[in-house]
Amino acid sequence: MAGGMRSLAKETFFYGLGSVLPRLLSWFLSLYWAFALPRVDDIGVLTNFYAWVALLQVILTYGMETGFFRFANKESDPTRVFSTAFISILSSTLLFFVLSLLFLKPAAFALGGSEMKPHYLLLMVLILCFDVVGAIPFANLRFKKRPIRFAAIKLVNVGLTILINLFFFLACPLLQERFPDAFAWFNLSRGVDYILIANLTASVVQLLMVSPELRVRFTFDKALLRRMLHYSFPILILGIAGILNQTVDKILFPWFYPDKANAFRELGIYGQNFKIAIIMVMFTQSFRYAFEPFIFARNREAADDRQSFSDATRYFILFGLLIFLLTTGYIDIIKFLIPAAYHEGLKVVPIVLLGELFFGVYFNLSLWYKLTDQTRWGAYMSIFGFLITLGINILFIPRFGYMACAWASFIANLAMMILSYGLGQKHYPIPYNLRSAATFFLLTIILYAGIRVSYLQLESLPLRLLVSTLLVAVYLVVMIKRELPLKQWPFIGNFFK
DSSP: OTTTHHHHHHHHHHHIIIIIHHHHHHHHHHHHHHHHSSOHHHHHHHHHHHHHHHHHHHHHHTTHHHHHHHHHHHSSOHHHHHHHHHHHHHHHHHHHHHHHHHTHHHHHHHHHGGGSOHHHHHHHHHHHHHHHHTHHHHHHHHHTTOHHHHHHHHHHHHHHHHHHHHIIIIIHHHHHHHOTTTTTTOOGGGHHHHHHHHHHHHHHHHHHHHGGGGOSOOOOOHHHHHHHHHHHHHHHHHHHHHHHHHHHHHHHHHHHOSOGGGHHHHHHHHHHHHHHTHHHHHHHHHHHHHHHHHHHHHHHHSSOOHHHHHHHHHHHHHHHHHHHHHHHHTHHHHGGGSOGGGGGGGGGHHHHHHHHHHHHHHHHHTHHHHHTTOTHHHHHHHHHHHHHHHHHHHHHHHHHTHHHHHHHHHHHHHHHHHHHHHHHHHHSOOOOOHHHHHHHHHHHHHHHHHHHHHHHHOOOHHHHHHHHHHHHHHHHHHHHHHTOGGGGSTTHHHHTO
16 A cells, blocks of 8 residues: 555554554443443443543543643644653643542532432543543554553453453352352442442453653653644544544433433434444544654645545545444344344434534545644534534424434434535545545445345345345455455455456
């Protein structure tokens, strides 16, 4: 692959191990929670809880990771950039922790009423603090191009989380039967507590494992910090609006759903089906971890390497559409990963998948304002998308429930993608292959229509899966033959001639 694509693909793979694989394992774990927890409402509480965690994590890192990449590549002393960014993050995190303790009870009630207990919020704050403090050390691993160590730490984190969950939900019930007095403290109705304790323990261990990155000579440069904050503040606004586009539905749903008694149950159904579509989110995140340092490094090494940026976006679209077809084509099998009580929400999966694909493309298109230091445009576009999401959710959740949440994300991400492309071509033109994108999107829609027809017309599950397999194979053949350099490889190339 020309223009650095081979290096980008390699780093995407390792960052995938470090970000996507842990999220995939966490995904399986969260699917298991639906079987282990006694109430669907508990899943709704966790869905709401982790939406708040995602939002607060963006706020507490305030764009400093991207600012660190920019200035570490720009300044002559990357260590000074690292130490300044870390001290800033550490100070603001400590302030957040103190303020959270002061307002713990009223904040807990405001966030979720009686369902959000104060000790839930305390555990959430601790998890956030440990994760946020580790953000810059992890960014430094990415800057130094150490994806293997990055992946190893992330895998230990999720592995420990899974082990502790298995202890609580599998081992403890068995041990309680055998040693009732010693395990009298265990109560399955407190499952949410055990999940948060497992998460907190893993976060502490993760910070300890990444702490060797702190073995530097710390210096604090106020002037540098001001420049970094000036650069990062629009990215903070962008990040807040961006994460709200993905989480505001889960935050607002309990407040706007008219049937308050069933609000968390409905949110639990939506949250579990949203998890089926999370494979697109994981693909986008792994690509992001490699793509962000890649574009800054290529911009520094080559005066004008816009074709590489175009190629990267093209490959992202190709594989994103493949993920869409695989997920929707085999939904008959995938749906058994969640209990039957949640299957009524499967209709949101295709909508969420495409919405997340649009968001991934939007992220790829966003490089123009990062490379030209016009990050305010990212903030403007994210606010634009957030307002669309917010408006649709507020207006339509009372009438359409979680279907409004799915369509809000779809429409907002599509609008941001189109707007970013138009502005980018004006300020930093890149020769994106629109013909390729349009061809494969149209092909995907046609193949997906075939999948849907097979679901409606064929009662036989094996026959439906056969049709899906054939349709996915058509996409793969066309993709490899038209777009991928695999056709130049021995044996594979001969097959596609």
